[in-house]
Amino acid sequence: MDLGRHTYALTTTWTGNRGSGTSGYRDYDRLATIEVAGKPALPVSADPAFRGDRGRWNPEDLLLAALSECHLLSYLHACTSAGVVVVAYRDEATGVMRESGGAGHFTEVLLRPVVTVADASMIEAAQVAHRQAGEWCFIANSVNFPVRHEATTLVAGQ
Template identity: 30%
Template sequence: MESLPHQYSVSVNAEKENELETTAPHLPTLLVAPPSQFDGPGDKWSPEELLLAAVANCYVLSFRTVAGIAKLDWLHIECTTDGVLNKVERNMLFTDIVTKVTLIVAEESLRPKAEKLLKKAEQVCLVSNSLLSTKHLEIEVVVGG
């Protein structure tokens, strides 16, 4: 890892009516539009979905890191993040974010270590740590292949 601080940059370009073109150095353009809940087309990524995707992706990458350091032998991880957008006072914000994680390990003896590392991943996830909404982690460890 490079020494901190890290800097990131994205740019958004748009015309009056079309989807947004979101770019970052060395990455393909991402088309973004409002979700159907805001009368958008619902066929493009929305800022709301991108925020939840950032939480889920950061969690899985954080888990990979802590599991690698701890030398946990795991087989597969699935992570789903759901968010509730609501109005609080006069502002709309995500009031609740639930991350559901299922981890598959090969042996029952790995379950305690796996559960500990799944919780550790939430603690070190920089995206989740940057959000003010209430966050919940639901984990499941499955033995099998």
């Protein structure tokens, strides 16, 4: 048993067959459902720019969400280890994807967390914890583009 190895499983089911399958590029919907045992189903689609449903999550949203949440979780751990009490956290993340020759790739992601700490004495350690979180984040360590951080630290009650 490899204690450092973690395996994840899900099922993705395409639900966009309008009756003629993929008989033509405009003849099917980009709708699908992602399911993980014991969790609510996630309705997904393509980005609207690629004929998708804007009311559903798309792969680009999910990648950005994974990076933002991974940083959050790594950051909270780093703060706990450093004695920083975080009382609020909100991230306004953005990602840039470029298309070229029918393919595309992300060129960068910018995380903009606004963190509120319990006391002004924690500000410096709270800011340093973003670097540690960036090093610890499994998802950021798995992508081939930069994940940058522009963090703001506030103090509760001020």
